Amino acid sequence: MRRFTGGHTAFTFFRVKRDWRPSEIAASILAIAILSFLVPLAQAKASRSGNLLTDPGFNSESQPLLPYTDTALNRWLAWSTADFLFGEGQVVSPNEGNGMLQVPDLSTDPARVRQVVDVSNFAADIDDGRVYGTLLADFNAEFSGVLGGSVLSAYGPGTVGVSASFLEKQVNVEFLDDLSSSWETRGVGEDFTFLLPRSTRNLEARLQFSNTNIIQNGYLDNTSVELSVLPPPIVWNNEGSDNSWNNSLNWGGGQVPDGQESAVLFDKSVQGGVVKIDWPITLNSITLDNADASYLIAGPNGMSMQATSDSFNPRMSVVEGTHFITAPVSLIDSTLVDVEALSSLFLNTVDLRTQTLTKVGSGTLHFNGQGSSNSNGGVVHLVEGVLGGTGKIQGLLAQSGGILSPGNSVSTLTVDEYEVQDSSSTLLIEVEGNAGAGVTGGHDQLIVTGNASLGGNLEVEFEEGFTPTFGSAPGVPGDAYQILDVGATTSGEFVSISHNLESERAIVKFKIGSGDIEAIEALEGDVDLDVDVDLNDFTLLAANFNPAGDGLVWNTGNFDDDGDIDLTDYNLLASNFNPSGYGDCAPLAVPEPTSGVLSAWGILVWGMIFLRARKRQTGRD
Known part of the structure; x- marks a missing residue:
């Protein structure tokens, strides 16, 4: 005789005979039928679909x-x-x-x-x-x-x-x-x-x-x-020694680049430094390539980005390094901004007009706090890499990939409209502490003065050494941080939410109404950490059931932290079964099984244990 103890209940199994009784066969068939019906339901709840053709x-x-x-x-x-x-x-x-x-x-x-x-x-x-x-x-x-x-x-x-x-x-x-x-x-x-x-x-x-x-x-x-x-670019050499863009001695060939056919290059031949624009200039492309020193292109007079006469759209590129353009930038035509890996470009005032600024490349583009991106129906389109900053984008921010990270560290970024167009997109929020939105020791915030259409992934990164306070009981919200402030309507939802908290029971939940994220501790039985105890949790526990296991973790079903997944864990899940959510969480929209189904799942778990015990005993015989 072998005895298993779980919670306050003791379960006893006698030695199993080699021949199955009809009742045993019937119970096994019932368990398989229930599993074949319910697993697709659980899978349907978890499924997501993309929008790529x-x-x-x-x-x-x-x-x-x-x-x-x-x-x-x-x-x-x-x-x-x-x-x-x-x-x-x-x-x-x-x-x-x-x-x-x-x-x-x-x-x-x-x-x-x-x-x-x-x-x-x-x-x-x-x-x-x-x-x-x-x-x-x-x-x-x-x-x-x-x-x-x-x-x-x-x-x-x-x-x-x-x-x-x-x-x-x-x-x-x-x-x-x-x-x-x-x-x-x-x-x-x-x-x-x-x-x-x-x-x-x-x-x-x-x-x-x-x-x-x-x-x-x-x-x-x-x-x-x-x-x-296209014709090779005109290279900056600063041989005129006055840092003036408009001095022909500072350019290779002695020609000041100005016009829609003009392409310029700032490379490693000069040790970075300030470049002053003394009067307005027009360009088709500008490339910054110096990992050893930064260029700062400044001045009250700005640059206009325009397509060539052959209709080749303008381009701003950073091949290597961190560079700054504080002079005003105006888009006469839609412009591609390509910032490559481990590189950054900081922009101040950008007048989008009615054009589109498209961010590609795995590097980072910052709209910093000294200016704003103004538009009259223009669009900032994030496709790859990172877009951040502390400025204001007066227009639509569309995201079809990449990472949107408000602030240069902890700060706020303001946009007129926000629309996620692809599920691979990520909104990255940093949390340093409880000081509030956009301040040191606080958290990032995205401010949308108009409508926001959500999607993709929410990634919350807590500062090393800081842990938010959880609620007084599982499911009860603890510390809350308003990461999204929407002036009009919010639609859609995040496909996934991830965080870097160490606790296996930690949940970060987003509330679409307030734009808050909340720190929540999971209840025993919530294997998938979705703030309910439902069929999906039963499915995961049954799949991972292993009384002889060692080193198993919470999100596999080890609720009592003893390294295995056994009847104690099953009892904890069964006693907390609540498909509508626990604590202060609202009911979910997906239909969940009744108490009859829960009983059937109990039969299934018992059947699994029975078969494991029979297999071990048969091996001994």
Whole structure:
């Protein structure tokens, strides 16, 4: 006879016979039936779905790629579809013509235009580690018919920027960027620009049509792809020794960069320092590349970022180091801000006007507290890396990836509107103590004067050595911190909430009404730390049930901290069963099992223990 003790109840199992009784078989069948019915319910509760549209059935690796040859290029590194894209033997789709792509409205397969661009075939004197002249591919096409709902997609290693007239988007490799909202009203000869990062080796540009969205027969004609290497930048050398932008002696070639075709480079040849703008200037691109010393571009007169005459959008890049632009920046055209790994760019006043500032690269862009980002319908679009600061963004802050981190340390960031567009996005909040929002010893706060649409992940980082005070009982809120202050309406929710508190029972809960996060201690039985004790907790405990275990933790079912998961843990869970939430927590929306189901789960757990005991005994016999 073996005796197990759990809580105030003792359970006794006698030696199991080799032959199963009919009642034992029936109990096992019942337990399996209950499990097969209830586990999908628990899984459905925990499931989440993303919003990325994947390529329907096209595998670029399994289909031949068109060769890249010097004979296909002229001075501008351009080629036409008639001579190159649609060469004989390179069938891309069944509806392919030589230089013209027919798209019948009953076509079952999407038609594609593809071209591979191999950057390694550029001129030998281009150092790929420092290609300061931006590489751009221009995709042009004329359309016949109404192609509403079509999709433009870019494929290749790295992230490719896509822009078309008023539209500026970033698309990730192996996913499609749906441009249907703007294609319905476009005319003949629309241009698309693919912006290649330095790391890009091959790029496929595909234009595909879905027959369900083509209102009448149409075709794509006179198609060409053009790859250009922009003129090399003018390099700052400060040989005039007065730190003035407007002194020609301070620039290589003796020319002051000013105009929409101008590109400038601040590199390691000068030990950083202040650069003063004495009168307003216009640029297409500015690159800062010095890890040893910072550049500070200052002055009351600012810089305007403008597309080239060939409609290549402006760009601000930080390759290495931490750099500052305190002079006012105005966006005449939508601008890409690329800050690479371990690097930072601080901006003061940015006038977005009606344009979009798109942040890419794994580095950090700060809007600091000395100015604000002003706009008249403009957008700051965070795609990659980190965006922080203590300023004000007067416009929409859209996030489709990356990390939004208010403040430079603990501080506040103010925006007009906030919209999370992708579940991979993260809002990072730092908490140093209980001093309040935006002050030393307090916590970060995002202030949204208009509407906020939430999503993605909330990550709360508590200062080392600081632990918030929990409530007087499990489920009762302790310290609270208002991390989100919304002036209008809040919609959506965070997909996940994480924190760095050491306690296995610590929960950080977000309240959408007040914008607070609260420190809560979990109740015994709450395996998944979602402030209720429900079917999902039973499922996790049953899956991890191990009376002989050692070193098991809370979120596997070890509630009594004795290293194993046994009947004591089961009794704690059963006694605290409450699918509606415990403490001060509101009921959840997902239906939960009744007391009858709880009893059935008890049978299942007993059945599991019975089978384990029988297996051990059979081994002895």
